[in-house]
Amino acid sequence: MTPALLESFPAFNPEVRLQPPPLERWRRGTGTDVEFVHVLDSGRPGPVAMVVALVHGNELCGAIALDRLLARSLRPLRGRLVLAFANVEACGRFNPLAPFASRCVDEDMNRLWDEAVLRGPRDSVELRRARELVPFVDAADVLLDLHSMQEPGAPALTICGMTDKSVPLARALGQPETLLVDTGHAAGLRMIDRGGFADPTSPRQAVLVECGAHWEPASAAMATDVTLRLLRHLEMVDDAWVEASPRLPTPARQRLVRVGEGVTAASPDFRFLLPTHHLKVIPAAGTPLAEDGARRWVTPHGDCVLIMPSRRAGVAGQTMVRLGRYEA
Ligand SMILES: [Zn+2]
The missing domain is CATH 3.40.630.10 (Zn peptidases)
Structure with a gap:
């Protein structure tokens, strides 16, 4: 490269x-x-x-x-x-x-x-x-x-x-x-x-x-x-x-995540404050999640599910992660 x-x-x-x-x-x-x-x-x-x-x-x-x-x-x-x-x-x-x-x-x-x-x-x-x-x-x-x-x-x-x-x-x-x-x-x-x-x-x-x-x-x-x-x-x-086609096993159950707010970068300074991965569940509400200059995000509720956190550098207006919760 x-x-x-x-x-x-x-x-x-x-x-x-x-x-x-x-x-x-x-x-x-x-x-x-x-x-x-x-x-x-x-x-x-x-x-x-x-x-x-x-x-x-x-x-x-x-x-x-x-x-x-x-x-x-x-x-x-x-x-x-x-x-x-x-x-x-x-x-x-x-x-x-x-x-x-x-x-x-x-x-x-x-x-x-x-x-x-x-x-x-x-x-x-x-x-x-x-x-x-x-x-x-x-x-x-x-x-x-x-x-x-x-x-x-x-x-x-x-x-x-x-x-x-x-x-x-x-x-x-x-x-x-x-x-x-x-x-x-x-x-x-x-x-x-x-x-x-x-x-x-x-x-x-x-x-x-x-x-x-x-x-x-x-x-x-x-x-x-x-x-x-x-x-x-x-x-x-x-x-x-x-x-006649190769198949995948059916999962035991399907779970629904209701997605709420997105976390949107304001600048290239955006960074996550903890290791993230897709579908990671953060148990406690108020856990520091990300910051971008003076702006700071915490988890808005308990058992917060991270949806597709971005691994790319922040660009103003880009959604970096979306937050959801499993429906009972
Ligand atoms: Zn796509």
């Missing part, structure tokens, strides 16, 4: 053990002119389901899962299944020596899904792609958005959105173990929070699964398993089809 690259990436050096699958073969869409989108229509009544990979270009697990499905020439038994590789342009720049650099080209694709942003005058690589994908997103009854996380060894979790309405879907999948209901992101709307997905009166459901750590084979196994579970749940494939 050149000195310039060393400066722009965190000091920890995760082993990159996944590679992007050969996506070029999926460039030409199925049932659509939009590249890297495959609409698999059973020709029979049923739900419209969409599974999305690569909203973040360096989160390879979902792309590996969709590549496997497409390579098996999946044909749903009912309804319509849309498989989409989102930020292929960013993924095309994936470099194992600088694996964080290909998260996006211009901006975070998972903060663009508000109508005012999508229909607004701004332009970026991610906005252009989001504008191509949004008709598919808006037509989906059920959405599964596959992601992964920074922290090595991070256990997978499902973000059910800002309401409880998609929790039953996450529970029906039975995987992964931890479910989150959160408050979204101030920086912009996620795909799972768009339109009917966030409307408690709409039957549409969306979940985002953080399948594990970026670039660890376990995250690709989780992405594949969760996708198969969704297809089985929707009766788009049968048991024999599912059993």
